[in-house]
Amino acid sequence: MAGYISDDTRKVTTHRLIEMKERGEKISMLTSYDFTTAKIVDGAGIDVILVGDSASNVMAGNVTTLPITLDQMIYHGKSVVRAVNRAMVVVDMPFGSYQGNSKEGLASAIRIMKESHADALKLEGGEEILETVNRILCAGIPIMGHLGLMPQSINKYGTYTVRAKDEIEAEKLIRDAHLLEEAGCFGLVLEKIPANLAERVASELTIPVIGIGAGGKVDGQVLVIQDMLGMSQGFSPRFLRRYADLHTTMTNAIQQYVTDVKSSDFPNEKEQY
Numbered sequence: 001m002a003g004y005i006s007d008d009t010r011k012v013t014t015h016r017l018i019e020m021k022e023r024g025e026k027i028s029m030l031t032s033y034d035f036t037t038a039k040i041v042d043g044a045g046i047d048v049i050l051v052g053d054s055a056s057n058v059m060a061g062n063v064t065t066l067p068i069t070l071d072q073m074i075y076h077g078k079s080v081v082r083a084v085n086r087a088m089v090v091v092d093m094p095f096g097s098y099q100g101n102s103k104e105g106l107a108s109a110i111r112i113m114k115e116s117h118a119d120a121l122k123l124e125g126g127e128e129i130l131e132t133v134n135r136i137l138c139a140g141i142p143i144m145g146h147l148g149l150m151p152q153s154i155n156k157y158g159t160y161t162v163r164a165k166d167e168i169e170a171e172k173l174i175r176d177a178h179l180l181e182e183a184g185c186f187g188l189v190l191e192k193i194p195a196n197l198a199e200r201v202a203s204e205l206t207i208p209v210i211g212i213g214a215g216g217k218v219d220g221q222v223l224v225i226q227d228m229l230g231m232s233q234g235f236s237p238r239f240l241r242r243y244a245d246l247h248t249t250m251t252n253a254i255q256q257y258v259t260d261v262k263s264s265d266f267p268n269e270k271e272q273y
Contacts, residue, residue, distance in 0.1 A: 012047050012088040014120065014142050014186035020047070020219070021208040027220025029210055030228070032083075033059050033076045037225060039083035046087050048210075050122065050222060051077045053092040053152070058226045065151045066095045070108055077116030090144055091118040095152040098123060098132050105132035109141050122189065124150040126176025130183060137184045145180035147173050148214065149192035162213075164193045177201045177209075189222060190214040192239070213239035 010016070020027055029048040032038035033055045041049055055076050056068035077091040091112050098105030109121055120142035123129060133143055149163045157163075164170040174197075177188060187208045190198045195215025202209040202218045211218035223240065226232045230245040260266035 009086055011086055014088075017047070017088070017187060017208045018206070021206075027208055027210060029220055029222035031055075031222070031224045031226075032080050035079045035083045038080040041225065042084045042087045047220070048222075049080060049084060049087045049089050051080050051089065051091040051116075051118070052122075052224065053094050054224050056094075058224060058232060064154055066155075068094050070094055070097045070111065074112055074115045077112060077118050081117045088119045090120045090122050091116055092122045098136075099125070099129060099152075102132040102135045105129075106135040106139060109136045110139065113141055120144055120186065122146055124152050126172070127179055130179060133180065133183050133185065143180075143185045144210075145177070145185045145188040146191065147176055147180075147188065147193075148190045148198075151191075160192070162192050162194065164197055170194075170197050173197065174201060174204070177205060181205050181207050190218065192237075213237060 017027060027047050028045075029050055030041055030046050031050045031052045031054055032041050033051060038049055051073065053065040053068050053073065055072070056062040056065045059076070060068065060072075062068070073091060073094050077089070081089050093105070093108060093112065097108035112118060112121060121136070122144040123133065123136075124146040126145070126147055133145075136143055149157075149160065151160075154160065164173045170193075173190075173193065180188060185207060187210060188201075188205065189210045189212065190201060191211075192213035195217065198209065198211055198214035199217035208219040210220040210222050212222050224232075227235060227240050228243050230242040230247050231250070233247055257266065
């Protein structure tokens with residue numbers, strides 16, 4: 001495994017991701033929101049690190065992604081970029097920073113790129129945000145699209161259920177995917193949609209399609225790191241595979257620390273000056 005992931009240590013770029021799709025190499029993507037975690041994730045060989053607005057949930061404890069601000073996303077993005085050598089770093093544009101006003105969207109995008117030094121941005125939406133997408137792309141800023149379940153629109157949906165199960169919504173998703181590719185987006189995330197629909201989109205587009213709850217026939221996968229490492233509890237969608245149980249590991253370690261402090265076992269003679 002280590003040999004496989006470390007064969008190519010060149011910086012991952014938009015061009016390299018398209019090359020990976022062309023040769024059938026799957027793209028690995030995980031979220032990170034801080035320096036320490038990002039350093040581990042990058043060192044482990046991940047291709048893309050997403051500084052997701054899911055930080056609103058897992059870092060700040062909000063119920064939705066909506067409350068996180070532009071300043072907060074820049075802070076998380078800057079922290080991650082400092083740690084990374086190889087992976088591409090993509091930062092989510094937060095709710096309210098680009099919808100409905102393309103000039104404001106461009107200004108927000110420029111701020112994120114200048115202040116965080118990220119490699120690219122991710123925006124949710126299709127035809128509705130196309131004017132903003134075009135403005136940002138014209139400024140030379142790479143964009144990854146996001147269709148399907150779009151957490152920033154959760155109050156419109158009213159539910160986190162699977163999207164695009166009916167024909168009308170599926171056809172709109174396909175149309176939006178093509179519009180984003182034609183505009184110049186370098187990649188696309190599809191969240192929580194039927195696997196056969198995601199497979200169709202991935203086969204029709206020349207840009208990489210990354211799935212989360214979108215089946216295995218897309219070009220790559222993304223998960224929230226706290227979920228896949230088993231740090232978070234109470235969130236168990238079908239698409240989530242837990243690769244560790246850090247909740248238990250961390251709890252046991254902290255309980256042992258508490259015990260050692262209270263019993264005066266820590267620090268011992270070798271652990272003091």
